[in-house]
Amino acid sequence: MSESTAESGVGSRHAEDRLARREGTPAFDALEHELDRWAALDRQATFWLRDDDACRDSPALRRLLGLAMAHDVPVALAVIPALADATLGEVVARHAGVTLLQHGYAHRNHAVPGERSGELGRERSVLHRLDELARGRDYLVRAFAGRFAPILVPPWNRIGDDLLPHLAGAGFSGLSRFGPRNAREAAAALAEVNAHVDPIAWRRERQFIGAGVAVERLVAHLRARREHACDGDEATGLLTHHLVFDDAAWDFVDELLRRTRRHRAATWCDAAQASGPACVTPGASCVSRRDPHLRPISMNRT
Numbered sequence: 001m002s003e004s005t006a007e008s009g010v011g012s013r014h015a016e017d018r019l020a021r022r023e024g025t026p027a028f029d030a031l032e033h034e035l036d037r038w039a040a041l042d043r044q045a046t047f048w049l050r051d052d053d054a055c056r057d058s059p060a061l062r063r064l065l066g067l068a069m070a071h072d073v074p075v076a077l078a079v080i081p082a083l084a085d086a087t088l089g090e091v092v093a094r095h096a097g098v099t100l101l102q103h104g105y106a107h108r109n110h111a112v113p114g115e116r117s118g119e120l121g122r123e124r125s126v127l128h129r130l131d132e133l134a135r136g137r138d139y140l141v142r143a144f145a146g147r148f149a150p151i152l153v154p155p156w157n158r159i160g161d162d163l164l165p166h167l168a169g170a171g172f173s174g175l176s177r178f179g180p181r182n183a184r185e186a187a188a189a190l191a192e193v194n195a196h197v198d199p200i201a202w203r204r205e206r207q208f209i210g211a212g213v214a215v216e217r218l219v220a221h222l223r224a225r226r227e228h229a230c231d232g233d234e235a236t237g238l239l240t241h242h243l244v245f246d247d248a249a250w251d252f253v254d255e256l257l258r259r260t261r262r263h264r265a266a267t268w269c270d271a272a273q274a275s276g277p278a279c280v281t282p283g284a285s286c287v288s289r290r291d292p293h294l295r296p297i298s299m300n301r302t
């Protein structure tokens with residue numbers, strides 16, 4: 001990925017972020033301060049990591065999985081069923097703590113010209129979309145067996161409301177879009193757990209927004225949860241796209257995982273925990289009350 005002259009400000013910010021970290025004035029101070037507030041309230045700030053558009057093995061995917069494994073943080077890969085190949089299964093099998101979610105069917109835009117992109121909008125009938133999703137789901141169940149969690153991640157985070165009441169009956173237990181959820185369930189028996197921070201500026205040539213801005217957005221969601229301005233029980237979701245990340249974006253994720261893993265009020269959940277009662281029951285957390293340092297995920301490094 002190249003940085004255009006129009007994006008030179010972003011490039012400068014990358015350099016500043018890296019320099020700041022080396023000089024000991026990290027952009028992450030605000031996050032640590034926010035987590036300290038959670039600790040003072042004896043609350044666990046829950047996080048989860050969703051990575052979109054996984055199809056096959058690649059150096060970028062290995063980098064993501066390696067980073068997550070090094071920090072013992074679970075990853076939810078949103079896989080495009082129609083585009084996935086056998087190499088994805090091979091690389092996932094070599095990494096612990098990876099759950100696979102369903103990212104639509106073929107990530108194909110069916111929106112009418114002039115409308116925002118979407119694969120699962122009302123342009124096509126409910127039956128047509130359910131049939132396609134069922135084919136994708138069948139493939140993921142067969143190919144990934146125990147690693148698959150029946151959570152639907154609609155491409156472009158958009159889905160027609162008319163489809164929502166049918167998803168539980170089609171075998172989905174969860175839905176993941178973008179932004180604070182309105183309710184714990186998007187429809188009956190369909191838990192919603194969203195991503196909240198996307199560190200890529202898609203309309204600025206897919207550049208990393210910089211660690212400072214990304215941390216600001218994480219803190220904004222955590223603060224809103226703490227102050228009950230949104231659902232305080234919804235885990236804060238970091239959305240990554242391994243295929244478009246540059247070194248600065250990877251550095252940000254590395255530092256974020258490192259800092260949060262060592263903070264006693266931060267807990268990384270897997271997709272099932274993030275969408276399940278362990279992370280949504282008021283007053284509960286993914287962490288054992290007996291040992292505040294115990295992490296919810298037991299990572300098997302074999």
Ligand SMILES: [Zn+2]
Pocket residue numbers: 052053103107155156
């Ligand atoms: Zn996508």
